[in-house]
Structure formats: structure tokens, C-alpha cells
Amino acid sequence: MAKRPPDPANGNAPVARQVPMRDFSRSLPMSLLRAREAVMRQFRPKLREHGLTEQQWRILRALAAIEAAEVTELARTAFLLGPSLSRILRDLEARNLIERRTAKSDQRRSMVSISKDGVKLMASVAPSSEAIYAEITQRFGARKLAELQEMLGELEQSLAGLGAADGASAEE
Amino acid sequence: MAKRPPDPANGNAPVARQVPMRDFSRSLPMSLLRAREAVMRQFRPKLREHGLTEQQWRILRALAAIEAAEVTELARTAFLLGPSLSRILRDLEARNLIERRTAKSDQRRSMVSISKDGVKLMASVAPSSEAIYAEITQRFGARKLAELQEMLGELEQSLAGLGAADGASAEE
DNA sequence: TCGAGATACTTAACATGTTAAGTGACTGCG
DNA sequence: CGCAGTCACTTAACATGTTAAGTATCTCGA
Numbered sequence: 001m002a003k004r005p006p007d008p009a010n011g012n013a014p015v016a017r018q019v020p021m022r023d024f025s026r027s028l029p030m031s032l033l034r035a036r037e038a039v040m041r042q043f044r045p046k047l048r049e050h051g052l053t054e055q056q057w058r059i060l061r062a063l064a065a066i067e068a069a070e071v072t073e074l075a076r077t078a079f080l081l082g083p084s085l086s087r088i089l090r091d092l093e094a095r096n097l098i099e100r101r102t103a104k105s106d107q108r109r110s111m112v113s114i115s116k117d118g119v120k121l122m123a124s125v126a127p128s129s130e131a132i133y134a135e136i137t138q139r140f141g142a143r144k145l146a147e148l149q150e151m152l153g154e155l156e157q158s159l160a161g162l163g164a165a166d167g168a169s170a171e172e
Numbered sequence: 173m174a175k176r177p178p179d180p181a182n183g184n185a186p187v188a189r190q191v192p193m194r195d196f197s198r199s200l201p202m203s204l205l206r207a208r209e210a211v212m213r214q215f216r217p218k219l220r221e222h223g224l225t226e227q228q229w230r231i232l233r234a235l236a237a238i239e240a241a242e243v244t245e246l247a248r249t250a251f252l253l254g255p256s257l258s259r260i261l262r263d264l265e266a267r268n269l270i271e272r273r274t275a276k277s278d279q280r281r282s283m284v285s286i287s288k289d290g291v292k293l294m295a296s297v298a299p300s301s302e303a304i305y306a307e308i309t310q311r312f313g314a315r316k317l318a319e320l321q322e323m324l325g326e327l328e329q330s331l332a333g334l335g336a337a338d339g340a341s342a343e344e
Numbered sequence: 345t346c347g348a349g350a351t352a353c354t355t356a357a358c359a360t361g362t363t364a365a366g367t368g369a370c371t372g373c374g
Numbered sequence: 375c376g377c378a379g380t381c382a383c384t385t386a387a388c389a390t391g392t393t394a395a396g397t398a399t400c401t402c403g404a
Contacts, residue, residue: 035324036204038331061196139330152207158311159210
């Protein structure tokens with residue numbers, strides 16, 4: 001269906017096109033990528049000062065809110081793939097920011113928790129992080145920010161169960 | 173076989189600790205990341221069938237719309253960092269999907285353009301890509317999609333010139 | 345109880361993100 | 375001219391994204 005997508009008033013488009021595709025810079029993936037980059041650009045320098053990457057920070061934050069978590073659960077929470085998480089946990093453990101112990105009931109599972117040093121590091125970064133977030137919120141507008149996140153959640157929902165074999169159906 | 177009623181809703185350990193931070197999963201960066209991943213998950217398998225990564229596809233699309241571009245210009249258009257682009261161009265050139273020649277007026281500059289093979293490859297992928305995009309548009313709603321992209325653009329704008337990147341601040 | 349299959353990670357291999365340093369080519373100023 | 379500074383990339387080094395294999399453990403049913 002798609003009755004009629006609003007015609008973008010194509011302001012410039014100075015160059016001739018030979019391929020029938022939407023203007024590349026207006027694609028949804030690009031919009032999302034640029035927006036996210038604009039946001040993360042604000043946080044990265046501060047995290048870097050503390051020797052943390054964005055992903056490492058995500059893991060610490062996720063762990064700070066709970067007693068302990070299995071690796072798979074943590075991967076879901078921090079939105080990281082297993083292999084990435086595996087590497088990062090190895091590193092964080094070596095830096096004594098987290099602790100691990102195998103679950104007694106199932107030797108395959110590893111319970112991960114934040115260490116005292118990890119908590120300390122979080123405490124030293126959180127204020128700056130919150131300040132940056134507050135600045136972003138103020139600039140963009142709290143209401144619009146909430147609206148945006150609502151829409152992002154809806155987008156995620158409307159695409160849930162499209163690409164990945166989730167239930168039954170065919171594989172390929 | 174082995175039907176296995178997994179336990180996703182496992183009793184788990186909802187132990188919460190009082191930490192003075194927003195709920196991690198509701199942060200703007202995470203919302204943007206998840207939304208983008210939900211979208212890209214739809215495209216990646218098809219691109220992979222054609223031996224292309226998301227970034228390689230971005231470059232080909234960017235090049236298809238113009239005659240030729242300098243590397244720096246291409247990096248801006250495809251939203252890639254110089255080093256990434258450098259590596260990808262090396263690969264794409266080896267696969268004869270693009271062509272390069274140094275500018276006559278300035279030996280430092282390299283002019284990049286898509287090759288015949290590149291155009292052919294694009295033609296073979298574009299239909300599926302557009303179909304997927306249409307499906308996403310339909311599911312989420314064309315109007316909402318336009319709204320979302322508008323907001324993403326505004327977010328980007330409101331953060332422009334905040335990051336301590338170079339540039340003497342202010343505007344231009 | 346035993347073994348095929350499932351599960352929970354971990355490794356491997358390759359591609360990109362990210363920052364810093366390197367290389368060759370231009371530019372401006374003396 | 376000459377050469378220090380800049381520019382346009384490219385390399386390097388390390389971290390993560392992504393898919394495929396590998397390893398150890400656990401589960402279930404014949």
C-alpha cells in the first residue's frame with residue numbers, strides 16, 4: 001500500500017542520479033546512526049578519561065543495578081553479542097572491576113558481579129555522565145526526548161520478529 | 173526434537189540496589205542503538221548474500237549518485253571515519269567494484285568512482301533493499317517514519333557544536 | 345545409564361570503530 | 375627559492391561487531 005510517501009521537497013540534489021534509489025543520506029539507518037553518533041560524541045571523551053569504552057561502561061552500569069547476572073543475561077541487558085561480552089569481561093576481570101564465579105547448580109553458567117573497585121569507578125564517572133545527559137536533555141527538550149524514545153521503542157516493536165528465526169518457520 | 177520449554181521468565185534475581193542513575197535500558201544511546209539494530213537486522217542477510225557489509229553498501233550507494241568523489245568527501249557522505257574508509261576502498265578496489273585515480277591538480281587527492289561491476293552489483297541488490305525498506309515503512313507507518321527522521325535530525329542539530337572536537341566552537 | 349542433542353559460554357577469523365602516528369604532496373611566508 | 379606548517383590520505387594498534395566453530399556441561403529419552 002503505502003499510499004503516498006510525502007514527497008521530500010528535495011532541496012538541492014545537485015548531481016545527476018543514474019540509479020533509482022532513495023537519497024542515501026535520508027535513509028533510516030543513516031539517520032539513526034548519525035543521531036547516535038551525535039549523542040555518543042558527548043560521552044566518549046569523559047569515559048576515555050577514566051579508561052573506559054562505551055561498551056565497558058554499559059556493562060558496569062548494568063551490573064551496578066543487580067547483585068549478579070549470568071553472562072547471557074548480561075549480554076541481553078547491555079545489548080552486546082556473546083563474543084564481544086566474553087572479551088570485555090576477560091578484560092574487566094583482569095582490571096579487577098568485576099568478579100566471576102561459576103554457578104553451583106550449573107557448572108556451565110558464570111555469575112558476574114561488579115567489584116568494589118568497579119563501584120568506586122562508577123561513582124567517579126556517574127556525575128559527569130549524568131551532567132552530560134542533563135545537558136543533552138535540556139538542549140533537545142525533555143518532552144521531545146521522551147517522544148523520541150517512545151517512537152524508537154515503537155519502531156523496535158514493529159520490527160520485532162521479522163528478521164531472525166524466532167519461533168518455528170523456515171531457516172533459509 | 174527435544175522440546176525444551178526454556179525458562180526465559182526464570183524466577184531470576186530481581187535484586188535491586190539503590191544506585192543514583194537512570195535506568196540504564198532507557199538511556200538515549202541505548203534506545204538509538206536498539207532501534208538501529210532492529211532496522212539493520214532486516215538488511216544484513218540480504219547484503220551478505222551478495223558479499224557486502226553494511227559499510228561497503230553505504231559506499232557503493234554514495235558513489236552511485238555521483239560521478240566521482242574525493243576520499244574525504246566520501247567519508248563525510250557515507251559517515252565513515254578515514255581509516256575505515258581507507259581499508260574498505262582498498263578491498264572494493266581489489267574486487268573491481270570501484271576505481272581510483274589521483275587528481276591531476278593535487279597529487280594528494282584520490283578520486284573514487286564506482287565501476288561497471290559495481291553498478292551491476294548495485295542493480296542486483298537495490299530491488300531487495302528497496303523492498304525491505306518498503307516493508308519497514310509499511311509496518312511502522314510512513315507518516316511516523318517521517319516524523320521520526322525529523323526528530324532525529326533535530327537531535328543532531330541541537331548537539332552540533334557541543335563535542336569538544338576541533339573547530340573553534342561557535343558557528344561559522 | 346548412556347549417548348545424541350541442547351545449552352552456556354569461549355575462540356577464531358574477519359571487518360569496522362577509534363585514536364594516534366606516519367607519509368608524501370601542497371602552501372604560505374620569509 | 376627554501377622550508378616549516380598544513381593537508382589528504384594511509385598505517386598502526388587496540389577494541390568491538392558479526393558469524394562460525396569449538397569446548398565443556400547438562401538434559402532427556404530409549
